[in-house]
Amino acid sequence: MDTHFAQRRRRDLIVAGCLAVIAALVPLFVKDVYVQNIMVLTLMYAALSQSWNILSGYCGQISLGHALYFGLGAYTTALLFTKFGVLPWFGMLAGGAISAVIAMALGYPCFRLRGHYFVIATIVIAEIALLLIQNWDWAGAALGIDIPVRGDSWLKFQFARSKLPYFYFALALACIAWLVTWWLEDSKWGYWWRAVKDNPDAAESLGVVVFNSKMGAAAVSAFLVAVGGSFYAQFVSYIDPESVMGFQFSLLMALPAVLGGVGTLWGPVLGAVILIPLTELTRSFIGGSGRGVDLIVYGTLIVVISLALPRGLVSVFSWRKEAAR
Amino acid sequence: MTALLETPLLETRGVWQRFGGLVANSDVSISVGRGEIVGLIGPNGAGKSTLFNLIAGVLPPTQGSIIFDGEDVTRLPAAERCQRGVGRTFQVVKSFETMTVIDNVIVGALIRNTKMRIARQKAYEVLEFCGLAARADKLAADLVPSEKRRLEVARALATEPKLLLLDEVLTGLTPVEAQTGVELVRKVRATGVTVLMVEHVMEIVMPLVDRAIVLNLGKVLVEGKPTEVVRNPEVISAYLGDRHAVGA
Numbered sequence: 001m002d003t004h005f006a007q008r009r010r011r012d013l014i015v016a017g018c019l020a021v022i023a024a025l026v027p028l029f030v031k032d033v034y035v036q037n038i039m040v041l042t043l044m045y046a047a048l049s050q051s052w053n054i055l056s057g058y059c060g061q062i063s064l065g066h067a068l069y070f071g072l073g074a075y076t077t078a079l080l081f082t083k084f085g086v087l088p089w090f091g092m093l094a095g096g097a098i099s100a101v102i103a104m105a106l107g108y109p110c111f112r113l114r115g116h117y118f119v120i121a122t123i124v125i126a127e128i129a130l131l132l133i134q135n136w137d138w139a140g141a142a143l144g145i146d147i148p149v150r151g152d153s154w155l156k157f158q159f160a161r162s163k164l165p166y167f168y169f170a171l172a173l174a175c176i177a178w179l180v181t182w183w184l185e186d187s188k189w190g191y192w193w194r195a196v197k198d199n200p201d202a203a204e205s206l207g208v209v210v211f212n213s214k215m216g217a218a219a220v221s222a223f224l225v226a227v228g229g230s231f232y233a234q235f236v237s238y239i240d241p242e243s244v245m246g247f248q249f250s251l252l253m254a255l256p257a258v259l260g261g262v263g264t265l266w267g268p269v270l271g272a273v274i275l276i277p278l279t280e281l282t283r284s285f286i287g288g289s290g291r292g293v294d295l296i297v298y299g300t301l302i303v304v305i306s307l308a309l310p311r312g313l314v315s316v317f318s319w320r321k322e323a324a325r
Numbered sequence: 326m327t328a329l330l331e332t333p334l335l336e337t338r339g340v341w342q343r344f345g346g347l348v349a350n351s352d353v354s355i356s357v358g359r360g361e362i363v364g365l366i367g368p369n370g371a372g373k374s375t376l377f378n379l380i381a382g383v384l385p386p387t388q389g390s391i392i393f394d395g396e397d398v399t400r401l402p403a404a405e406r407c408q409r410g411v412g413r414t415f416q417v418v419k420s421f422e423t424m425t426v427i428d429n430v431i432v433g434a435l436i437r438n439t440k441m442r443i444a445r446q447k448a449y450e451v452l453e454f455c456g457l458a459a460r461a462d463k464l465a466a467d468l469v470p471s472e473k474r475r476l477e478v479a480r481a482l483a484t485e486p487k488l489l490l491l492d493e494v495l496t497g498l499t500p501v502e503a504q505t506g507v508e509l510v511r512k513v514r515a516t517g518v519t520v521l522m523v524e525h526v527m528e529i530v531m532p533l534v535d536r537a538i539v540l541n542l543g544k545v546l547v548e549g550k551p552t553e554v555v556r557n558p559e560v561i562s563a564y565l566g567d568r569h570a571v572g573a
Contacts, residue, residue, distance in 0.1 A: 004462075005445070188435050195432045198421035205381060205415075206484055207407035207436035263423070 144240025261312025
């Protein structure tokens, strides 16, 4: 049985490697900028959702305030670059570190809350942060920050002519988020998180310090999401509070994981690959009417999938047959 | 060293627990020696579960102290008591339902083994010991109730406890299942683990335990050899009412 388990983990790794190689080759055949743009966003949301999944899926602490960390990453990078000339690469790490620290500072009071109360707290905190940024003059207040683009440069991580560098970075980010999850899944932390999600009292009786486990999950999750936010700031080269810290980001991070399978390794990837192109395509093909038809189609799909497959799309592929029941 | 071996593994000294106006435990002093199987019995509402939770560290007592293995653990939270060698099961089973049986046990094994491969190996051995190895890859949610009880025991054993606290693990089982449970408890003790078990079904626990402590109305009523305890008039009256005690 030991080998059975090891085989499954190795198989996951091989499948992920193959998918990454295939994804890396796609731009050789797809030259359309619009499609490339969708691919970048898909990979970015796969990474974000995978990161969200660490705290909310594995550890069971549902956060609908992760836009906060996304925004923090974007703002840290943009501010450090425009005000102090710090390269985005360092901004990315700084944003991640700041987010991780803030996630733990917020977790200190919030992880005493359970269930819905925790969810509400995450929403409210993210909204407060949004208001603060909107009124912070030094950070551009509601107008936001324009990141000056002066030609293609890997050093400054900005590219005016091609989407490809962004694509490969987003792919790397998605791979990293997946690998971190893969590695954590079979670590002490992975087991602790799932135990905390299923039954905190029993976990505590087995020597798991529940509070610390949640703090660990929050820090890792916030760090990765902030790196995603930093990337996004470079990708769009103009940020304002609503466009990087709005509530929709919190939802867009949660939805792929929910659709694909909360607390699963493949759920966020699968969810993002379906959801993000669908969002973009429905918006461009039927969203022009202004009547919100795209949102109706989008919403209906989510409702149908969650009714038919409450464990997410991955349950279709589940190797454990009885799990699908 | 011998002095340490002679001290009891667990001691409660004058423990009180009040919930508002309700006194669940009043001045409870008990001790459990190394290698013993001790039964904590008493009618419903006697304060067994409260005392059990105080020992496991779910909440600190209002007053009094709890000494485990020569150390005052009164203020230590549950996780740290587990670290020091207190393992427990729950009266209402608390399996990690979305995890497999082996993964449930790995959570327990991780406290002593940081390497995953070794923790997994250890968990598998514990499952074999508890007769659950064939179920290792099933989801905990898919186990039948008696298996879930055994999983609770397996999970606690994986933390390599010095003292195993069993909360009504034999209650509500069929006679055959209960007998398997009794044998498991004996096997556990044979490995050198001390057992303190709460039960209210007397006929199951009495042949199993070395010593019985009877709680009634939050106080220790009697303690002694099971054969003596069951004949004690006070115990009979606590369980069955005064009329029977007089008759005896």
